[in-house]
Amino acid sequence: MKQKNVIQVKNLTKKFGDFTAVNNITFEVKQGEIFGFLGANGAGKTTAMKMLIGISKPTSGEANVADFDVFTNPEDIKKNIGYMSQKFALYDDLTVKENITFFGGIYGLSKSIIKQKSEVLINELGLQEVANELVGSLPLGWKQKIAFSVALLHNPKVVFLDEPTGGVDPITRRQFWEMIYKNAHNGTTIFVTTHYMDEAEYCDRVSIMVDGKIEALDTPKNLKKQFNVENMNDVFLKLARG
Amino acid sequence: MSILIKHISKSFKDVTALKDISFNVNEGELFGLIGPDGAGKTTLFRILTTLLIADEGTAFVANYDVVKNYKDIRNHVGYMPGRFSLYQDLTVEENLTFFATIFGTTIEENYDLIKDIYVQIEPFKNRRAGDLSGGMKQKLALSCALIHKPKVLFLDEPTTGVDPVSRKEFWEMLKRLQQKGITILVSTPYMDEAALCDRIALIQDGQILQIDTPKEIVKHYPKTIYDIAASNMYELILSLNEYQYNHSVYPFGEFVHYTDKRDDFNPEDLLKFLKNKGLKNIIIQLTKATIEDTFMELAR
Numbered sequence: 001m002k003q004k005n006v007i008q009v010k011n012l013t014k015k016f017g018d019f020t021a022v023n024n025i026t027f028e029v030k031q032g033e034i035f036g037f038l039g040a041n042g043a044g045k046t047t048a049m050k051m052l053i054g055i056s057k058p059t060s061g062e063a064n065v066a067d068f069d070v071f072t073n074p075e076d077i078k079k080n081i082g083y084m085s086q087k088f089a090l091y092d093d094l095t096v097k098e099n100i101t102f103f104g105g106i107y108g109l110s111k112s113i114i115k116q117k118s119e120v121l122i123n124e125l126g127l128q129e130v131a132n133e134l135v136g137s138l139p140l141g142w143k144q145k146i147a148f149s150v151a152l153l154h155n156p157k158v159v160f161l162d163e164p165t166g167g168v169d170p171i172t173r174r175q176f177w178e179m180i181y182k183n184a185h186n187g188t189t190i191f192v193t194t195h196y197m198d199e200a201e202y203c204d205r206v207s208i209m210v211d212g213k214i215e216a217l218d219t220p221k222n223l224k225k226q227f228n229v230e231n232m233n234d235v236f237l238k239l240a241r242g
Numbered sequence: 243m244s245i246l247i248k249h250i251s252k253s254f255k256d257v258t259a260l261k262d263i264s265f266n267v268n269e270g271e272l273f274g275l276i277g278p279d280g281a282g283k284t285t286l287f288r289i290l291t292t293l294l295i296a297d298e299g300t301a302f303v304a305n306y307d308v309v310k311n312y313k314d315i316r317n318h319v320g321y322m323p324g325r326f327s328l329y330q331d332l333t334v335e336e337n338l339t340f341f342a343t344i345f346g347t348t349i350e351e352n353y354d355l356i357k358d359i360y361v362q363i364e365p366f367k368n369r370r371a372g373d374l375s376g377g378m379k380q381k382l383a384l385s386c387a388l389i390h391k392p393k394v395l396f397l398d399e400p401t402t403g404v405d406p407v408s409r410k411e412f413w414e415m416l417k418r419l420q421q422k423g424i425t426i427l428v429s430t431p432y433m434d435e436a437a438l439c440d441r442i443a444l445i446q447d448g449q450i451l452q453i454d455t456p457k458e459i460v461k462h463y464p465k466t467i468y469d470i471a472a473s474n475m476y477e478l479i480l481s482l483n484e485y486q487y488n489h490s491v492y493p494f495g496e497f498v499h500y501t502d503k504r505d506d507f508n509p510e511d512l513l514k515f516l517k518n519k520g521l522k523n524i525i526i527q528l529t530k531a532t533i534e535d536t537f538m539e540l541a542r
Binding site: 039041140163166168169170177182184195198202240 | 277278279280281375376377399402403404405406407408409410431432433434446475476479492493494495496534537538541542
């Protein structure tokens with residue numbers, strides 16, 4: 001079965017004055033795909049992602065996310081996607097339950113649905129004992145797993161993960177990826193950035209940005225073949241170092 | 243001995259950050275403290291750089307006691323904290339001059355030591371630190387930590403959130419500094435960087451799991467480890483988790499690292515099991531343990 005595109009980007013460009021942060025990028029991401037969005041610091045990943053989640057207006061080009069146009073319907077995009085980043089995901093000074101209630105409310109879920117979803121989430125992650133603890137007191141790995149689940153509360157078609165596993169311990173990092181696999185398997189599209197190159201191998205397809213342009217885009221297997229190297233780390237080094 | 247740590251413990255209210263930590267770092271050694279967020283790495287750095295006092299135990303840095311001789315230590319160590327801590331509203335050059343002056347020296351006097359690193363940011367010397375990119379901030383912070391020619395350099399997660407290219411360059415810089423006789427204690431959550439250290443300590447939940455050279459640490463991995471692949475990664479992980487004899491199942495790039503509970507494990511049995519689960523293009527082959535495998539085995 002041919003899957004439909006959940007993200008469709010054509011010649012997308014963003015300029016800040018004379019500086020072109022994102023330079024004419026084109027790609028699409030299919031439903032249920034795990035898409036790795038890689039690049040060196042400053043390559044333009046964050047700027048590109050901001051356009052896709054409807055908080056930064058592109059200079060030119062076209063982009064469609066979850067069936068909405070980034071130029072004309074950015075508010076609809078925000079309602080239909082999930083987002084979490086390494087830097088900010090949950091409120092440290094709210095409890096686990098309060099965070100779930102807060103974000104559920106933001107996404108317009110009813111009280112009864114929030115209550116029900118909150119129970120499922122707490123049981124699935126085994127958080128019964130800490131449900132009323134402040135999020136700030138939990139280990140980073142737990143926070144990130146909760147944040148991911150919270151980003152999925154409203155059943156978005158696509159979820160954007162900006163370095164979700166930075167600094168997380170190796171076992172929890174793998175549990176996090178099992179959650180990603182599970183949700184992709186159930187049809188949620190995953191758009192993820194990471195600096196861990198072993199995680200790049202877990203993606204169905206990977207794009208690598210260099211100086212605002214997408215310089216490579218394929219499955220990890222084909223990229224390794226194309227650059228004649230053993231792993232994604234070497235693909236990255238070859239591309240980003242020129 | 244450049245750093246001597248004996249039975250250091252530290253708690254914050256009901257959280258034990260460090261439990262009875264002891265180890266030494268030799269002069270001129272590049273020593274890695276490897277562990278995830280929350281392991282206690284930063285607390286140990288703060289104790290060694292005299293910013294925090296331990297509840298129990300003693301520590302010496304460059305032969306100075308961290309409590310009694312804290313002022314001497316401050317003159318002889320360089321510290322690059324995990325969070326960018328320079329003055330955002332001073333320029334690159336102003337920051338460097340500021341730190342040189344504080345330590346009673348000048349940029350010119352120790353320029354030789356920072357030259358390699360500083361030339362890369364010198365074209366931006368009139369830019370405010372707050373406006374620099376992540377990689378440039380990191381280079382400026384390292385220059386400032388080196389400007390007084392410290393004997394011991396403490397680097398707390400200098401590469402967290404940094405892309406693989408900049409990380410590689412950063413480690414090449416550290417190797418060059420080591421050749422100039424500076425002892426370096428560096429922490430990182432990236433296990434692949436551990437291999438670049440002379441010796442490493444694996445740390446989790448405030449406790450040292452193991453200390454050795456990277457080679458020895460890997461050699462002591464207790465199990466036979468297999469690379470397993472199949473056409474559907476998610477189904478493969480689910481099936482392996484269901485397999486009653488599994489000891490550990492961890493995704494590693496394009497493969498899953500698998501260990502079995504039995505000593506007389508026959509991969510053919512597992513192959514049969516996976517085939518029955520409907521998996522295709524199954525590969526099972528022997529592989530070597532990495533530092534990350536060892537860490538996860540010890541942390542279980």
